[in-house]
Amino acid sequence: MDLVRSTIQRYVDLSDADWQRIAPLWHERAFTKGAHICPAGEVEQWFYIVKSGVQRLSFFHEGNDVCVGFAYDGSWCGEYASFVSRKPARFDVKAISDTVLVGIRHEDLQRLYSEMKIMERFGRLILEELLIGRAVREVEQLSLSAEERYDRLVQRSPQLLQLVSQKDIASYLRMTPETFSRLRRRR
Amino acid sequence: MKVDLMIEELRAVLQAQQARAREIAALPGTSLLKRPTPEAWNVLEVFEHLNLSSGVYVRGLEEVFARKAASHRPNNDFTPGVLGDWFTTGLEPQPGGGIKWRMRTMKMFDPARNAGASLESITRFIDFCSRLLVLLEKARTTDLNKLRVTSSLGPIIRFKAGDAFRFPVAHQRRHFLQIERLLAMD
Numbered sequence: 322m323d324l325v326r327s328t329i330q331r332y333v334d335l336s337d338a339d340w341q342r343i344a345p346l347w348h349e350r351a352f353t354k355g356a357h358i359c360p361a362g363e364v365e366q367w368f369y370i371v372k373s374g375v376q377r378l379s380f381f382h383e384g385n386d387v388c389v390g391f392a393y394d395g396s397w398c399g400e401y402a403s404f405v406s407r408k409p410a411r412f413d414v415k416a417i418s419d420t421v422l423v424g425i426r427h428e429d430l431q432r433l434y435s436e437m438k439i440m441e442r443f444g445r446l447i448l449e450e451l452l453i454g455r456a457v458r459e460v461e462q463l464s465l466s467a468e469e470r471y472d473r474l475v476q477r478s479p480q481l482l483q484l485v486s487q488k489d490i491a492s493y494l495r496m497t498p499e500t501f502s503r504l505r506r507r508r
Numbered sequence: 509m510k511v512d513l514m515i516e517e518l519r520a521v522l523q524a525q526q527a528r529a530r531e532i533a534a535l536p537g538t539s540l541l542k543r544p545t546p547e548a549w550n551v552l553e554v555f556e557h558l559n560l561s562s563g564v565y566v567r568g569l570e571e572v573f574a575r576k577a578a579s580h581r582p583n584n585d586f587t588p589g590v591l592g593d594w595f596t597t598g599l600e601p602q603p604g605g606g607i608k609w610r611m612r613t614m615k616m617f618d619p620a621r622n623a624g625a626s627l628e629s630i631t632r633f634i635d636f637c638s639r640l641l642v643l644l645e646k647a648r649t650t651d652l653n654k655l656r657v658t659s660s661l662g663p664i665i666r667f668k669a670g671d672a673f674r675f676p677v678a679h680q681r682r683h684f685l686q687i688e689r690l691l692a693m694d
Contacts, residue, residue, distance in 0.1 A: 351537030353552050356624025372537070416624065419550070421537035 325423050328370050328395065332446040333439050342437065346429040352416040358398065359414040365403040367424035371396050374420030375484045378412045379492075386413075388492040391478075391485060398422055401451060417485065467496045471504045511584045511652060514670065515644050518677050522644075525680055526637045529555070532687070533630040540627075542693055549620070551690050554683050555633045556625035560617045561660045562636050562676040568657035569643045569672055573650070580651035587653060592671025595661070599678045601685055617660070644673065 325347050326340055335343070349372070352358055358376060359365045369392075376398050378390040389412065392398035403410035404427060425433075433440040461473060471494060474481065481490065491501035532540070532551065540551045549557065588596070619625045652670035659665045659675070667675060 349537045350627050351540045351552060352626040353541065353550060353556075353619070353624045355620065355622075356552075356626045358626075416626075419541045419543075421541065 324372055324395070325370055329443055333443045335439065339437065339439060343433060343440070346433065347423050347425050350422050350424055352420045352422070354416055354418050354420075356416050356420075357413065358416060358420070358422070359400045359403070359410050359412075361411060361413045362409050363403075364407055365400040365410050365414075366427055367399055367422075368401070368404055368427070368430055369398040369422040369424040371398050372421040372423050374416055374418045374422075376420060376422075377415050377417045377485070377489060379415070379489075380412050386492070388489045390493070391481060391489075393480070393484060397447070397451070399424070417489070462495065467494065467500055468504060470494045470496070471501070509586050509588070511586050511647065511670070514586060514674070515647060518673055519641060519644055521677050521681060522637045522641055525684060526634050528684070529630050529634050529637075532691070533627060533634075535691070537627075539691060542690060544690070544693060549686075549690075550625075551687050552625035552627070552629050553619045554687050554690070556619035556622075556629040557613065557617055558676075558680055558683055559629060559632050559636060560619065560622070561679060562633075562640070564660040565657060565667075565672045565676045566636050566639045566643070569669060570639065572655050572657055572669065573643060573646050576655055577646060577650040580654045582649055583651040583653060585653075586668075586670040588674070589668045589671055591665055592659075592667040592675065595659075596671060596674045596678050599675070599682050601682055640673070640676070647673065 325344070326335060329335060329343070350367070350369075352374070358369075359367075361380065371392050371394055373394060376392045377388055378392070378400070379386045379388045381387070398414065400410035400412050400414050402408075402412075407427070430440075430444070434444050435441075461470060465473065474490070474494060487501055487505075488498055491498045494501065496504075543550045615621050619629075647669070650669075652673075653668055655669035656666045657669055657672035659667045659672070
């Protein structure tokens with residue numbers, strides 16, 4: 322639970338009294354390697370913080386699983402668009418190693434937003450962060466070469482190369498596994 | 509064996525397993541993921557394995573009861589089938605808590621080769637037990653010798669309905685020993 326408090330406190334300050342209202346609404350949920358956290362087509366009920374393990378966000382396109390993102394220790398996890406819109410998830414969220422997530426249900430988070438100004442502020446700040454992350458990635462996808470995309474990833478999240486299969490990273494970088502391994506050898 | 513006694517016995521075991529499963533679902537995630545070796549199942553995978561296997565009997569019994577239970581008169585005597593009895597008693601934990609023989613899991617019942625496992629696996633296990641408990645009540649109204657259900661060992665081996673209750677419950681008992689061992693591990 323310290324994980325949840327310290328994660329929220331990266332954005333806003335919580336008093337002990339605030340925390341006592343928030344803490345009971347977060348639940349630990351375990352998934353084994355390969356398990357669906359939120360399958361595409363279902364409405365995401367949870368907003369998660371990763372306690373341990375690595376998760377993958379992907380969608381199915383023309384016979385391939387296209388990987389669009391990863392989550393790991395301390396990051397957010399879940400199908401956020403579905404969580405917010407209450408519409409079926411477009412993406413599959415899967416555990417790619419044994420995973421423990423700490424999550425809050427949609428209705429509980431909404432209640433915190435309406436009852437606690439500080440939590441509403443927290444909600445706005447994470448949304449801004451997610452939006453900026455998405456915008457940066459979109460620009461990189463459209464403007465950078467395969468080689469530059471690889472370099473950015475190594476720079477920003479070097480640990481991913483150890484945690485995730487080459488196939489998934491290649492898919493995430495929009496390149497063939499062959500191109501990926503060529504770039505990797507070059508370094 | 510007498511069907512009413514058998515029902516009482518199976519019911520007690522299923523209810524105890526359900527209660528324990530609820531306790532286990534509340535444990536910290538890291539306890540549920542512990543593995544004795546990197547290839548061995550963790551607690552969640554054991555539950556998912558039970559769902560894959562017991563699900564065959566729950567669905568089979570529901571289907572055959574809906575279709576045929578009413579066409580047989582209630583019979584309070586049940587004679588286990590040769591194969592059904594052999595597999596069930598072979599699975600059953602020994603009085604000392606040990607198991608008679610080790611078995612290899614068929615791929616189709618291995619969660620690690622299927623869709624993984626999660627807390628949801630425990631919820632579904634509890635649900636399968638509830639469905640077995642409902643079926644046990646219906647068992648009083650028919651003849652467990654006459655109805656047959658395809659076993660989890662493949663379409664060639666069909667169990668008498670009475671064995672289709674006894675087998676999954678014994679199988680679950682066996683794996684609860686494994687679950688308790690996993691939870692007791694450091």
